[in-house]
Amino acid sequence: MSEIEKGGISVQTEHIFPIIKKWLYSEKEIFLREIVSNSVDAITKLRRLSSLGEADFASENFRVDVTVDKDAKTLTVSDNGIGMTEDELKKYLCNIALSGAMDFISKYEGSEENGTGIIGHFGLGFYSAFMAADTVEVVTKSYTDSPAVHWTCAESGEYEISAGERETHGTDVIMHINTDNEEYLDYHRVLAVLQKYCSFMTEDIYLHGDEDEHSCGCDHDHDHDDECECGHDHEKEEKPINDKCPLWQKAPSECTEEEYKEFYSKVFPGKRDPLFHIHINADYPLNFKGILYFPRIDSEFESLEGEVKLYYNSVFVADNIKEVIPEYMLMLCGVLDCPDLPLNVSRSYLQNSSYVSKISAHISKKVADKLTSMANTEREAYEKIWGDIRTFIEYGCLKDRKFNEKVKDAVLFRDTDDKCVTLSEYLDEAKETHEKTVYYTTDKTAQAQYIAMFRAKGFRVCVLDTVIDSQYITMLERENDGLKFLRVDADISGALSDKDAEITDSEALKAAFVKASGDDKLEVKFAKLDDENVPAMLGASEESRRFEDMMRIYGIDPKTMPQKAALTVNTASPLIKSLEEKLSAGDEKADVIAKSIYRLATLSFRRLSGDEMKDFLSESYDILKMI
Structure with a gap:
């Protein structure tokens, strides 16, 4: 072919309408959102023209009315907005994907769309009516006072x-609901759809239906605008189903704590009051607003998955949008209004x-700023909620280096006395006694003896009892030169002993405890501990214990590579001195005493196995018999 042939793609209406009915939106109920959005846009356009002096309707009582008529099998959406002339109706309704909204923006707003408040863009939303209707009527009258026009279209496209x-400006869209979608002739079903998608649209939306299902609760006949037999004045009691001024559209300085709580209860009914909120008002280039709440988790068995509702110019788009929230903040609840995202994202x-x-990164920054601010200016309140947010913050620090840099000074460590300190506060306090070393416990009950000995020396012991703590402190050690975290049973001979005391190892004692343990490779150390009432203590190196924790995280049985525990014998203990004398004298009670001391040390160090507990009880009974 020597010549270039040009042309345009043609679309046959009878083929495109079945596609629209089945595939235009994933959820069929969205058709009502689209029709109501068009009505809100029509009012927004007329408001804009009035503000420009092109029309004089600034004092008009604008509204959108949705009417359910079961008998006629129609669902009607009416507005008193800009309306259309016959030419405009032919242009925008008789041509698929030709957007009146885009034409209006181009003519009156220039190329900049931000801030117009107009919802529709692509000229497809109107045809979603055919997802539920087999025939759609439009009665419209332009604000220019041109004659009213009546347009009727069947699902075939004819x-x-x-x-x-129609006497006044505006538009009625009358949808004749087909037999497969008669659910949309139910007042309460329509109300639920409106509340889901249109609760925060910018114009008053009213719902009307069968009087026996009206919100007044009347079950007798009356005209809607008249006072009924039970005394209800329906005209006065009529209320819109939406809130035109959602809280996120206001400046944070204009909102009270009570309003934030009420909004949370409205959007997330049934949930307890949140721990705190973050009000976001991002300008160019991000251009989005929202309010995010940190929920209160009642127990470890409660679902940690939050819910963030996505809006487009106050129109509900979708919920549980995980992609917009950083992975480590998926427990957040709230709303985000992003007019730069597609309406059908x-x-x-x-x-x-x-x-x-970029939105996700901005949210992370705002959360970090909020945490830092609370830690610096509301320390007491911040400490009260720290237990609820601690795991998520530590996880965020592990996942996001930037987040970690912003919040590292707001991370708290709770000690065994239930007091909170930051890492820098702990290290400042420990400069004179154990510089750059943080002592901690993973179980206050099981490690009570060790904790008591550290507290007797005036050392603060932090409680790190969650799975993620081990990984978090490893990261801190990596990022802070010389910093060490040691569990209370990992530094017995170092922190709890008299380092200047002269120690003489006893081969007899060592042999007795090796025999008592049944482990020929048991490491036995000797130290003069500060507490002479403790005869011996078991401990394991921090490295081996963390390796064991890592094995558990990856589902590996630690028993396949058991950690090596060392026994520290307290040379200051009268019981140990007595045991040594009995060993020298060949007293047969020595072995029983050595076994009992070793079992007690094991009991303080870890949980006994079934066989160990049986042996321990038997040995204890033998000792009682000696008395």
Whole structure:
């Protein structure tokens, strides 16, 4: 072919309408959101024209009315917005994907769309009506006072245009609901859809239906605008189903704590009051607003998955949008209004959008700023909620270096006396006694003896009893030169002994405890401990214990590579001196005493196995018999 042939793709209406009915939106109920959004846009346009002096309707009582008529099998959405002339109706309704909203923005707003408040963009939303209706009627009258127009279209795409009957400007969209979708003729079903998608649209939305299902609770006949038999004045009691001024659209300085709690209860009914909130008002280039709440977790068995609702210019788009929230903050609840995201955003778009990544990073920064601010200015309140947020913050520090840098000074460590300190506060306090070393416990009950000995020396002992703590302190050691975290049973001969005392090892005692343990490779050390009432203590190196923790995390049985524990014998203990004398004298009681001391040391160090507990009880009974 020598010549270049040009042309345009043609679309046959009878083929495109079945596609629209089945595939335009993933959720069929969205059709009502689209029609109501068009009505809100029509009012927004007329408001804009009035502000520009192109029309005089600034004092108009604008509203959108949704009417359910079971008998007529119609669902009608009416507005008193800008309306359309016959030419405009032909242009925008008789041509698929030709957007009146985009034309309006181009003419009156220039190329900048931010802040217009107009929802629709692509000219497809109106046709979603055919997802639930087999016939759609439109009666419209332009604000220019042009004659009203009546347009009727069947699901085949065939339409008729005739003179309409409407006295005032605005539009009625009358959807004749087909038999497969009669659920949308139920007042409460329609109310649920409106509350889900339209609760925060910017114009008053009213729902009308069968009077026996009206919100007043009346079950008798009356005209809607008249006072009924039970005394209800329906015109006065009529309330919109939406809130035109959602809290996230306000400046944080204009909102009270009570309003934040009320908003949370409204959007997330049934949940307890949140721990704290973060009000986001990001300007260019991100251009999004929202309020995020840190929920209160009642127990470790409660679901940790939060819920973030995504809005587009106050129109609900989707909930549980994980892609917009950093991975380590998925427990957050709240709302985000992102007018720069597509109204019908897909999961794949969210996963691959650089804009979404920037939103996620901004949220992380705002959370970090909030935590730092609370730690610095509301320390007492911050300490009260620390137990609820601690694991998530530590996880965030592990996952995100930038987040860690911002919040590291706001991370708290709770000690055995239930007091909180930051890492820098702990290290400042420990400068004179154990510089750059943090002592901690993983179980206050099981390690009580060790803790008591550290507290007797005036050492603060932190409680690190969650799975993630081991990884978190390893990261801190890596990032802070010389810093060491030691569990209370990992430095017995170092922290709890008199380092200047002269110690003489006893081969007899060593042999007795090796025999008592049944482990020929048991390491036996001798030290003069500060507490002479403790005859011996078992301990393991910090490295071997953490390795064991890591094995558990990866599902490996630690018994396959058991950690080596060392026994520290207290040379200051009268009991040990007595045992040594009995060994020298060949007293047969010496072996029983050595076994009992070793079992007690084991009991303080870890939980006894079934066989060990049986042996311990038997040995204890033998000792009682000697008395």
